[in-house]
Amino acid sequence: MTPLLQVQGIEKRYGARIGCTDVSFDLFPGEVMGIVGESGSGKSTLLNCLAGHLEADAGQVVFDTRADGPVDTLTMSEPERRMLGRTDWAFVHQHARDGLRMSVSAGGNIGERLMAVGDRHYGDIRDKAIDWLGRVEINENRVDDRPTAFSGGMQQRLQIARNLVTGPRLVFMDEPTGGLDVSVQARLLDLLRGLVREMGLSAIIVTHDLAVVRLLADRLMVMKDGHVVEAGLTDQVLDDPQHAYTQLLVSSVLQV
Amino acid sequence: MIELENVSKSFTLHNQGSAVIPVMAGASLRVKPGECVALTGASGAGKSTLMRVIYGNYLAASGRVMVGDLDVAQAEPREILALRRETLGYVSQFLRVVPRVPTLEVVADPLLAVGVEKEAALDKAADLLSRLNIPKRLWSLSPTTFSGGEQQRVNIARGFAHEYPAMLLDEPTASLDATNRATVLSLIEEAKARGAAIVGIFHDVEARERACDREIDVSVFTPEMAA
Amino acid sequence: MSDYNFAYLDEQTKRMIRRAILKGLAVPGYQVPFASREMPMPYGWGTGGVQVSAATLTPDDTFKVIDQGADDTTNAVSIRKFFENTAGVAVTEETEKATVIQTRHRIPEAELNEDQILVYQVPIPEPLRFLEPRETETRKMHSLEEYGLMHVKLYEDISQHGDIATAYAYPVMVSDRYVMDPSPIPKFDNPKLEMSAIQLFGAGREQRIYAVPPHTKVVSLDFEDYPFEASKADHPCDLCAAEDSYLDEVILDDAGNRMFVCSDTDYCRSRRAAGHVGRLGTELGTEDAA
Numbered sequence A: 001m002t003p004l005l006q007v008q009g010i011e012k013r014y015g016a017r018i019g020c021t022d023v024s025f026d027l028f029p030g031e032v033m034g035i036v037g038e039s040g041s042g043k044s045t046l047l048n049c050l051a052g053h054l055e056a057d058a059g060q061v062v063f064d065t066r067a068d069g070p071v072d073t074l075t076m077s078e079p080e081r082r083m084l085g086r087t088d089w090a091f092v093h094q095h096a097r098d099g100l101r102m103s104v105s106a107g108g109n110i111g112e113r114l115m116a117v118g119d120r121h122y123g124d125i126r127d128k129a130i131d132w133l134g135r136v137e138i139n140e141n142r143v144d145d146r147p148t149a150f151s152g153g154m155q156q157r158l159q160i161a162r163n164l165v166t167g168p169r170l171v172f173m174d175e176p177t178g179g180l181d182v183s184v185q186a187r188l189l190d191l192l193r194g195l196v197r198e199m200g201l202s203a204i205i206v207t208h209d210l211a212v213v214r215l216l217a218d219r220l221m222v223m224k225d226g227h228v229v230e231a232g233l234t235d236q237v238l239d240d241p242q243h244a245y246t247q248l249l250v251s252s253v254l255q256v
Numbered sequence B: 001m002i003e004l005e006n007v008s009k010s011f012t013l014h015n016q017g018s019a020v021i022p023v024m025a026g027a028s029l030r031v032k033p034g035e036c037v038a039l040t041g042a043s044g045a046g047k048s049t050l051m052r053v054i055y056g057n058y059l060a061a062s063g064r065v066m067v068g069d070l071d072v073a074q075a076e077p078r079e080i081l082a083l084r085r086e087t088l089g090y091v092s093q094f095l096r097v098v099p100r101v102p103t104l105e106v107v108a109d110p111l112l113a114v115g116v117e118k119e120a121a122l123d124k125a126a127d128l129l130s131r132l133n134i135p136k137r138l139w140s141l142s143p144t145t146f147s148g149g150e151q152q153r154v155n156i157a158r159g160f161a162h163e164y165p166a167m168l169l170d171e172p173t174a175s176l177d178a179t180n181r182a183t184v185l186s187l188i189e190e191a192k193a194r195g196a197a198i199v200g201i202f203h204d205v206e207a208r209e210r211a212c213d214r215e216i217d218v219s220v221f222t223p224e225m226a227a
Numbered sequence C: 001m002s003d004y005n006f007a008y009l010d011e012q013t014k015r016m017i018r019r020a021i022l023k024g025l026a027v028p029g030y031q032v033p034f035a036s037r038e039m040p041m042p043y044g045w046g047t048g049g050v051q052v053s054a055a056t057l058t059p060d061d062t063f064k065v066i067d068q069g070a071d072d073t074t075n076a077v078s079i080r081k082f083f084e085n086t087a088g089v090a091v092t093e094e095t096e097k098a099t100v101i102q103t104r105h106r107i108p109e110a111e112l113n114e115d116q117i118l119v120y121q122v123p124i125p126e127p128l129r130f131l132e133p134r135e136t137e138t139r140k141m142h143s144l145e146e147y148g149l150m151h152v153k154l155y156e157d158i159s160q161h162g163d164i165a166t167a168y169a170y171p172v173m174v175s176d177r178y179v180m181d182p183s184p185i186p187k188f189d190n191p192k193l194e195m196s197a198i199q200l201f202g203a204g205r206e207q208r209i210y211a212v213p214p215h216t217k218v219v220s221l222d223f224e225d226y227p228f229e230a231s232k233a234d235h236p237c238d239l240c241a242a243e244d245s246y247l248d249e250v251i252l253d254d255a256g257n258r259m260f261v262c263s264d265t266d267y268c269r270s271r272r273a274a275g276h277v278g279r280l281g282t283e284l285g286t287e288d289a290a
Helices: A043-050 A078-086 A106-116 A122-135 A152-164 A182-199 A210-216 A234-239 A244-251 B047-055 B077-086 B103-113 B118-131 B148-161 B178-193 B205-211 C011-026 C047-056 C074-087 C135-143 C148-161 C187-193 C265-273
Strands: A005-014 A017-027 A032-036 A058-065 A069-072 A089-092 A170-174 A202-207 A219-224 A227-233 B002-013 B019-031 B036-040 B062-067 B088-091 B166-170 B197-201 B214-217 C062-067 C100-104 C117-121 C172-174 C178-180 C198-203 C208-212 C218-220 C247-251 C258-262
Touching: A005 A043, A017 A043, A017 A219, A017 A227, A032 A043, A032 A210, A043 A058, A043 A170, A043 A202, A078 A089, A089 A152, A106 A122, A106 A152, A106 C148, A122 A152, A122 C148, A152 A182, A182 A210, A202 A210, A210 A234, A219 A234, A219 A244, A227 A234, A227 A244, A227 B077, B002 B047, B019 B036, B019 B047, B019 B197, B036 B047, B036 B205, B047 B062, B047 B088, B047 B166, B047 B197, B077 B088, B088 B148, B103 B118, B103 B148, B118 B148, B148 B178, B178 B197, B178 B205, B197 B205, C011 C047, C011 C198, C011 C208, C047 C074, C047 C100, C047 C117, C047 C198, C047 C208, C062 C074, C074 C100, C187 C218, C258 C265
Parallel strands: A032 A202, A032 A219, A089 A170, A170 A202, B036 B197, B036 B214, B088 B166, B166 B197, C062 C100, C100 C117, C117 C198
Antiparallel strands: A005 A017, A005 A058, A058 A069, A219 A227, B002 B019, B002 B062, C172 C178, C172 C218, C198 C208, C247 C258
């Protein structure tokens, strides 16, 4: 089996300071990988380098494209990379406002990616938007409302619908449950888990919440000071952490 | 089917002066298809640790942990995940599920994961829940709010939904009444009959004697230092 | 007049603007940045159009200015006077006689020919601006032909109003490449954007010039199930009885009486001169309300 994503020696520096360095891993189709670490550990920098939002200083991010097989996305032309970002890749931001057009209706938000890849039939676009609202548990009578009228949890679900409507194969998520109430988080996690399985999605999820990765991620990478200090099966890393930092991280979680 | 060879396990507590605690050494065992082996030994002897090493939940320090053709001690995460999905089932003492998911789907989940049709998976789940006397009115609710005994039975139903060739059972009959215990024991017998290799921990002597073909005392694997 | 260089602007500025115009003609629909000058009129009064006209006019030209189709509004009159004073060119109100026509918000009804240049005043040249405020991002979208957002705007129209409610500044695709704002002309005029004359667009405040060369393909964006329609008020002109011209609605009194008249005053005048009389019109030469 060809990995969907092969990451080799990714490094990003901010001047003399290390954002992240020497990060390598393979992600296979259908796999969900979590990246955990405290604020400033470089996990968001890494995610943004992988997704092409930040320019990495070194390394390769080889994606198995539908048309041409494995291609290094860091050396791709910008139009190709942006096309990938609208079709096979998706990015779910921590703050839904960063990933939504707040002045456009829910239906328009979901429809944008469809129109961006050439859909020109209003009725079809609207039907798909309504279908996706249902899949993220938003009532279809909200299709013409703007996200400004939505709760935080609904906005986040709308962002997910907007991202998944074109059937991407790889989803990047940056703290997808950050800033949400615990009950809302649970609903979102359950929804994401269902969608990941149903669509056979691969995903890379950055979070500092170990409960989130336990539920969603098959594999885990633990980062500290820009380095990956430990990686492995999620439950193994959480239940039998090998590295000092991971042990500290795991033991710091309050038991409920 | 399950074959351990000279397996050792230790914990290094980096945040407590890097204390190294060896908990297991020279562990070897073989379980054939259709065989059920009970792990025995005093509390703290390392029964659960051994099960977790087989499941890949704990990382073995050395040795081979073969389940089928896969050495769990050396395998890639995705290989272990595939093993858990297809080959190796685990009934733990505690139910860990996503909130909000109805009981029926919790039980059907392992079947869906291996590609069984939704309807067939739900039928099988319903059958198991009935056998384990979970009232039908609870099936549409999340098991997170159930009593301890009910959760345990849901957990067993989930563990036996897919017919794994190898199974790990951690106290499957604990906190069950006589009727349900009998049901669980017959589930184990059915699994053995179809050729499953089973490693289990049973405190209940009667259950152990009925279900298991032989016993392995894990205290022989306990290193001197830790004793 | 001798106090000014011909047509107000100095020759170096005209060369700069002409280069922008030529580039615009070479890349139809592409917004060319230019160093817009301060003009002796406020932004929003056509400073972009005036600079393009100034760089385009020659002493032999005949100049016409319309504002919403009319030759006699303050804006049209003052721009016409401006070039009479600074360039000394001939001026006219007759579309057929003009060689350079500066316009705000309309395309004349009479078909233009290949010896004519139509200069548009443009307030906001960027059609993507309403949904994407970042200039860096809209430029990238143009260069990469990422125009999904334009349809989002039309989608929003239909979802909120039942059909595409954008009635003016209706976005078009020029020569299968660039999405362009045709300036706030009514969408009724959109089909006329494919014409024999040269069309130049000037945005003074936004410092952009763009162009559509003669006979260039210009397609109004739409959906398969909501095709573009060039609409107008469903009336004949009350003065000249024209059925095919774009109409202004005029409220006559507090009782709700109203009339519809051609927005293109020259077109209406010439039809009446030819003897056409509408519901409220009288024969030309006699006194009337218009």
